[in-house]
C-alpha cells in the first residue's frame with residue numbers, strides 16, 4: 001500500500017508538524033555540510049507556499065537525553081533562515097509552555113524550529129506522553145527525515161498516533177523511489193563499502209546484506225573490531241569489545257557463502273588524535289602488522305588503499321556508508337579520499353549514504369560524480385536489508 005504524500009495535502013492555515021533530519025556535522029558550532037538541510041527545503045517551501053503554519057522538529061547528535069548546548073539546533077535554524085530568506089525562530093525546547101506559546105502564535109507561511117528532541121530521554125524511548133506533547137495541536141504530520149526513518153522514536157513514529165494525518169515529504173519519497181528501484185536487482189558485482197564509527201549499529205546489518213552483496217570492503221573503526229576479534233593488537237583504537245564474537249561469526253559466514261570480505265591489509269595509526277598529528281602505517285596483518293599500545297588506528301593503510309581501489313574498479317553497483325578513516329583531519333583522510341576518487345572514476349552505479357560519508361564526498365568536490373547521494377546512512381542500509389522503516393510504516397495510507 002502506498003503512503004500519503006505531501007503533494008496531496010491541503011495545509012492552508014493548518015499547523016503542520018514536520019520531522020526533518022537536521023543532524024548535520026558541526027565544527028566549533030559551525031555547520032560544515034548543509035546537505036541534509038538543503039534536502040528538506042523542497043518540502044518546507046511546498047508547505048509554506050500552501051499556507052501552513054510550519055513547526056519543524058529534529059534531533060542533533062546523541063546528547064543522551066540531556067539538554068546540552070553542544071547539540072543545539074540553533075545553527076541549523078539560522079542556516080534555514082538564510083536559505084529561505086525569512087525569519088526562522090528556534091523554540092528553547094521541543095515541548096513545554098514556551099514551545100506551545102510560540103506554536104500558537106505562528107501565522108500561515110511562518111516556520112518555527114523546535115530544539116533538539118533528544119534533549120529528552122523520552123524521545124528515543126518512544127514515550128507516548130512525550131509524543132503527545134510534541135504533537136501538540138498539529139493537524140498534520142509530515143515526515144521528511146529519511147536519515148532517521150529507521151528509528152522508532154517519539155518524533156518519527158510515536159507522534160503519528162496523536163495527529164490525524166501523517167504524510168511523507170518529497171525527500172523520503174525520492175529516497176525510497178531511488179533506493180528501492182536501483183537496489184532491488186542490482187547490477188553485479190555488487191560491492192558494499194562500510195566504515196564509520198557506529199559499529200554496533202552497522203555490524204548487525206552486514207549479515208543481512210550478505211544475502212544480497214557479492215563483496216564487502218570494511219574500513220573505519222569497524223575494521224578495528226574485526227582485527228581485534230582475529231587476535232591482532234589494536235592498541236588504543238576504537239573497538240567495540242562486545243561485538244568481537246559477532247565479528248568472528250560474520251567472517252565465518254562470509255567464508256561459507258563465498259562472499260569476498262576484505263578487511264584493511266594495513267592500518268594508518270597515530271599517537272595523537274588531532275590536526276597536524278604525525279602518522280605511521282602498520283605492517284601487513286598476518287605478517288607482523290598490528291597496532292601497538294599507545295597508538296590508534298585512524299585510517300586504512302597504503303596497501304589497503306590499493307586493494308580497495310582494485311575492488312571498486314571491478315564492481316558494477318557500489319553502496320558506500322561510513323568513512324574509512326577520520327577524514328575530518330587531513331592527515332587521516334587519505335583512505336576516504338581514495339575511496340571517493342575511485343568511486344567517482346568508476347562507471348558503476350555509485351550510491352553514497354550517511355551524514356559523514358556525504359560530507360566527505362562533498363568536501364572532496366566529488367558529489368556530482370556519484371550516481372546518487374542518500375541523506376540516510378543506517379536508514380539506507382536497513383532499507384537495503386529489506387527492513388520496513390518504522391518512520392515510513394507509521395504514516396497514513398494514501
Ligand SMILES: Nc1ncnc2c1ncn2[C@@H]1O[C@H](COP(=O)(O)OP(=O)(O)OP(=O)(O)O)[C@@H](O)[C@H]1O
Nearest residue numbers: 196197198220221322325326354355356357377378
Ligand atoms: N578508525 C576510526 N576511528 C574512529 N573514528 C572513525 C574511524 N574511521 C572513521 N571514523 C569516524 O566515523 C565517523 C562517521 O561514522 P558514521 O558511522 O556516523 O558514518 P555516517 O556516514 O555518518 O553514517 P550515518 O548517517 O549512518 O551516521 C566520522 O566522523 C569519522 O571520523
Ligand SMILES: O=C(O)[C@H](O)COP(=O)(O)O
Nearest residue numbers: 021023147148355377378
Ligand atoms: O546520522 C544519522 O544516521 C541519523 O541522523 C540518525 O542518527 P542516529 O544514528 O544517532 O539515530
